Structures are given as structure tokens and as C-alpha cells.
Amino acid sequence: MYKFETYQGKTVMKKFSLATITTTALLLAFVIFMLVYLNNALNHAEEQVYTDFSEKINNDLSHEESLLENIGIVNAIFLADRQAIKDALIANDREAAIRELKKVVKLFKKSTKIKNMKIHIHTADVRAFVRNWKPNKFGDDLSGFRKTIMKVKKTRKPVFDFEVGRIGLTLRSIVPIVQDDEYLGSVEFIQDFNQVPKNFERKGNNHLLLMNGSLLNIASYLKDAPNVGNYKLSTNAFNKDFLEAAQLLDLERLKKEHYILTDKYFFTYKTIKDVENDDVGIHLLGMPTEDVLQAIDHAKNSVLTIAFIAFISFMLLVFYLIVLKKK
Numbered sequence: 001m002y003k004f005e006t007y008q009g010k011t012v013m014k015k016f017s018l019a020t021i022t023t024t025a026l027l028l029a030f031v032i033f034m035l036v037y038l039n040n041a042l043n044h045a046e047e048q049v050y051t052d053f054s055e056k057i058n059n060d061l062s063h064e065e066s067l068l069e070n071i072g073i074v075n076a077i078f079l080a081d082r083q084a085i086k087d088a089l090i091a092n093d094r095e096a097a098i099r100e101l102k103k104v105v106k107l108f109k110k111s112t113k114i115k116n117m118k119i120h121i122h123t124a125d126v127r128a129f130v131r132n133w134k135p136n137k138f139g140d141d142l143s144g145f146r147k148t149i150m151k152v153k154k155t156r157k158p159v160f161d162f163e164v165g166r167i168g169l170t171l172r173s174i175v176p177i178v179q180d181d182e183y184l185g186s187v188e189f190i191q192d193f194n195q196v197p198k199n200f201e202r203k204g205n206n207h208l209l210l211m212n213g214s215l216l217n218i219a220s221y222l223k224d225a226p227n228v229g230n231y232k233l234s235t236n237a238f239n240k241d242f243l244e245a246a247q248l249l250d251l252e253r254l255k256k257e258h259y260i261l262t263d264k265y266f267f268t269y270k271t272i273k274d275v276e277n278d279d280v281g282i283h284l285l286g287m288p289t290e291d292v293l294q295a296i297d298h299a300k301n302s303v304l305t306i307a308f309i310a311f312i313s314f315m316l317l318v319f320y321l322i323v324l325k326k327k
Contacts, residue, residue: 162280
């Protein structure tokens, strides 16, 4: 009897030890798993915040560009459809075209928020016909350097794109002027990008329009503009503090990593290509670092909360199994 009880006791102790070892091993494995998971999840959460903010800022920029494109192309089509402009090109009557543009500018000032309109009419042989802001400058051959106009003439389709001129990067909305299937020329509605930084700041963003420094031979007016790396600032509206922070950036690293977080700003960028797909500059985009850090903290807290819930759930399961085993 004594031997049986001793044997039974040893068996119980053996089972208890096995259960303890198994539980401890499972708990240790779970803890290791959770530590690895937490490390990866926290790093991923941080990277995901950077990616999300980069996409958000680029989407905000695309929205602004879409608005400008709609405004530019619609206005250019409105001008190209005016019979007085077509007749002026057919008759080579610059004075008639100037009078018509004055009427249009007056109409726009009265009916829209567009006050400083720049309209350029080109002839079929790609020469300057009328510039409404410089009516006495005309006749110059544009075919050698105005890629957008040449594309419109070739395709007879509207073009909305950045192009480098003397004043730097400028948005061009150009549409063909056609009558009875005859190409009479084209009309250009010129827009600056100064409104974009203002709209960006309302959304908590910052923006710099930067032109490749190698294009200064064309953009002569930017000779004394501020430098950002190998780029020239190509807009009059900008945040001075953001510009100064941008001038300290390693732009090659930014291009490689696509975003950089500094003590003041989160930076990302978008390449600007012309109608021939050549790089002519970049949109340097950013937002305050504080906003990004807050988002990272929120994302990490969410990960920690999920991990805590998972740990408590696991511990309750282990406790339940131990109780069940004893019963």
C-alpha cells in the first residue's frame, strides 16, 4: 500500500511537473513572440506613418494641380473659341486681337477672382502674335524652345504642363485655335504657382517650387533666387522658415529614401517633368515634425494596446487550462 501511494504520488508530481514545464515553455515562447512582434510592429507603424503622410501631401498637391489644370484649360478653350481671335489670326490683325483680349481681361476681372491674367496668342508658324501683358513684344520665333506649343501644333490637343521660361517654372495651359479644320495657331493661359503654398498652409503643409539649376541659361530671372541644393527657388510665395530648413537638407538622401524627418519638418518631394518627360525640377513638400510625431505616438499606442489585449487573453487562456487540468 505504501509503495502504491508513493508511486501514485510520484506519478502525480511527474504530471504536475510536466504541466508546469509545458505551461512555462508556452509562456516563454509567447513572450519571445510578442517581443519580436512588438519590435517589428512598432517599426512598421513608424514607417507606415511616414508613408501615409508622404502620400497625403502628394495627394494634396495633385488636388491643387487638378484645380489649376481645370481653370487653365477651360479658360484657354474659352479664348480659343472666340471668333474675334480667330478672325484676327486669319487677317494678321494684331490690334483686333489686342482689343479682344482687353475685353476678355475686363470680363474676367469683373466676374471671377482671376485678376492678373497672362494670355499669349501664337501663330500657326509658332511665332508670338500677342502677349496681353507686353503687347509691343511680338514676332519672335518660339519653335526652338517652346516644347509645349510645338506639341499642341503636332497633336492639336490641349497641353497642361510646367515649362521653363525666363521667370523659371511656369504652368502653361495651351489649346489649339482651329477653324474649318485649319490650324490657325494656339492660345496660352499662363498661371503661376504662388497660390499653392498658401492653400498648402491651410492644410498644415509647406511647399517649395524648385527648378533645376542647370536651366539658368533659360531662366535668367532666377539668377539671384535662393538656392536649395542644386535647385533654384521658382516662386515668390514661400515660408521663410521652411526654406531655411530645406537649405540644410541632403537632397540626394531625400531622393533615395523619399522622405526625411528633421527636428522641424517632415520632408518629401515630387519630381517635375516637362512635356518631353525631362526632369526640370521638384516640388519640395513638408509638414511640421510635431504633427508626424503625434501620429507616430498614436500608431505605436495602438500597437501596444493590441499587444496588451493579446497578452491578457493568452494569460487568461493559460489560467483556464491550468484550472481545467486540476479538475
